[in-house]
Amino acid sequence: MAAEVIDVAAYVQEWQDWHHRHERVLADPHGFLAVTNLHWLTSEPQRLPDAPGEWSTGGEGVVVTLGDAEELVVDGTPVRGRYVFGHIPERGSINTTWGEAVIEVAKRGGHDIVRPRHPDHPLRVAFAGTPVFPPDPRWSVVGRYLPFDEPRPTEVGAAVEGLRHVYDAPGRVEFELDGRTLSLTVFNGHEPGSLIALFTDATSGVTTYAANRVLQLGVPDADNQVTVDFNRATNLPCAYTDLATCPLPPAENRLPVAIEAGEKIPYERG
Known part of the structure; x- marks a missing residue:
C-alpha cells in the first residue's frame, strides 16, 4: 500500500x-484565566471576598445567604436572601452571575467549591x-x-x-x-x-x-x-x-x- x-x-x-x-x-471573559479564587465550602457559613453572600454546605447541599443589597442571577432569574443550590453531582457545576462576574458552584473530588470568575482578573487580561x-x-x-x-x-x-x-x-x-x-x-x-x-x-x-x-x-x-x-x-x-x-x-x-x-x-x- x-x-x-x-x-x-x-x-x-x-x-x-x-x-x-x-x-x-x-x-474567554469567564474562562479559567478569569478565576480569582478557589473556595472550599464547609458547614460553617463563610463570606467570600470575591462573591456575594455567605456560603456553606451540609444536609441541603450548597446554600448561600445573600445580604439585603446583594443579588445573584441563577438560570436567568434574580435571587435574594437564602438560596439552596442543593446537592451538586461530582464534576458538576452551576454558573451564576453577579454583575460582570460568573460565580461557579461545583463539586470536585467530593468537595463543594465556589470559584468566582472576574473578566478583569490580571491573569486573563495579560494573557498573550x-x-x-x-x-x-x-x-x-x-x-x-x-x-x-x-x-x-x-x-x-x-x-x-x-x-x-x-x-x-x-x-x-x-x-x-x-x-x-x-x-x-x-x-x-x-x-x-x-x-x-x-x-x-x-x-x-x-x-x-x-x-x-x-x-x-x-x-x-x-x-x-x-x-x-x-x-x-x-x-x-x-x-x-x-x-x-x-x-x-x-x-x-x-x-x-x-x-x-x-x-x-x-x-x-x-
Whole structure:
C-alpha cells in the first residue's frame, strides 16, 4: 500500500485555525484565566471576598445567604436572601452571575467549591497566548481503540494536593511512534463516543508542563481506528493557575518518549 501523501501546508493551516479557536476559549471573559479564587465550602457559613453572600454546605447541599443589597442571577432569574443550590453531582457545576462576574458552584473530588470568575482578573487580561512546538505531521498517527470488557474505575491524583478523582476508563488506545508501540488509557470525552487521554512524557517538566497534558482523540471509526495527533496536545487549566483541580494522568500514561509537539509550559509559569 502506498504511503499517504500529506499536504503539509494545508495540515499546518488547519492546525493554526484550531489552535486560535482553542486560545479564544481559554481567554474567554469567564474562562479559567478569569478565576480569582478557589473556595472550599464547609458547614460553617463563610463570606467570600470575591462573591456575594455567605456560603456553606451540609444536609441541603450548597446554600448561600445573600445580604439585603446583594443579588445573584441563577438560570436567568434574580435571587435574594437564602438560596439552596442543593446537592451538586461530582464534576458538576452551576454558573451564576453577579454583575460582570460568573460565580461557579461545583463539586470536585467530593468537595463543594465556589470559584468566582472576574473578566478583569490580571491573569486573563495579560494573557498573550501559549508557546507551542511547530506543528509537524510526523506526530500525528493512527491508533487503534481497544475497549475494555467493562469500563474500569480509575483513580488519579489532582493538581490540588490530597484531592483524588475517579473516572471510568472505557479502554485504551494503542499506536506506533517512530517504530515503538505505545498505549494510553483513555477516558470519555465531552462529545458522545469521543475519547480523551491525559499523559506526561519525557518533555514534562522540561519544555512542557510537568503535571499533565491532555489530548482530544475524537470518536473511533467503525474499525476502532482513531487519530492520535500530539500536535493538538494542550495544557489543562492547572498549567496556568493554582486555582484549578485538574486530574493527573494514570501511571500507565507516562510515556517513555519525548513528545515534542503541542503546547509548551505557559509563559505564566516561566
